[in-house]
Amino acid sequence: DTGVSQDPRHKITKRGQNVTFRCDPISEHNRLYWYRQTLGQGPEFLTYFQNEAQLEKSRLLSDRFSAERPKGSFSTLEIQRTEQGDSAMYLCASSRRTSGSYGQYFGPGTRLTVT
């Protein structure tokens, strides 16, 4: 399978714990995106990487959230001191370019439940 992969697929954690998610993009894609999706809503942009550089962050990304892409390949999203409001599906997407018809290709997501 050469699509975008995410790990874990599901995570249940207690409030106040830290969690880390991983995303492996399609290998030839140098652009990587993180989104959050809550029930009944469309994905909300969190952050964007071009290679290893984090070029854009949403105001949704509080200081408890940090994302990295150290070698320009896989990326991690860490949430510190989780809150119940962090419960959502976290989606990763990658693309080869941002212009023209290049859509983003999404992974299956990591569903986070904070109890």
Next chain:
Amino acid sequence: AQKITQTQPGMFVQEKEAVTLDCTYDTSDPSYGLFWYKQPSSGEMIFLIYQGSYDQQNATEGRYSLNFQKARKSANLVISASQLGDSAMYFCAMREGVTGNQFYFGTGTSLTVIP
């Protein structure tokens, strides 16, 4: 103001019939891209079709076509010959600018195909 508006929370269509899913967008940027994604119950977002703001013709991809009305700022998705496997959530999205790094998604339309 919402960047993307999808006013149909749920739609039903008879198998083999055509269905139109509505999408309106808001941007002052003359250059933008419009996308439709399908999200089955499994959760993965699937890229369906793209329309560029300068494209003269409506985009088509197999049974999917995009009815692009620039003056009305609408980008409706038309699915012809509906199949049971088309039952899913459908999201309209927009990328602003030639190399915009952020996608804005609507709240989605749930489509149910009735046998």
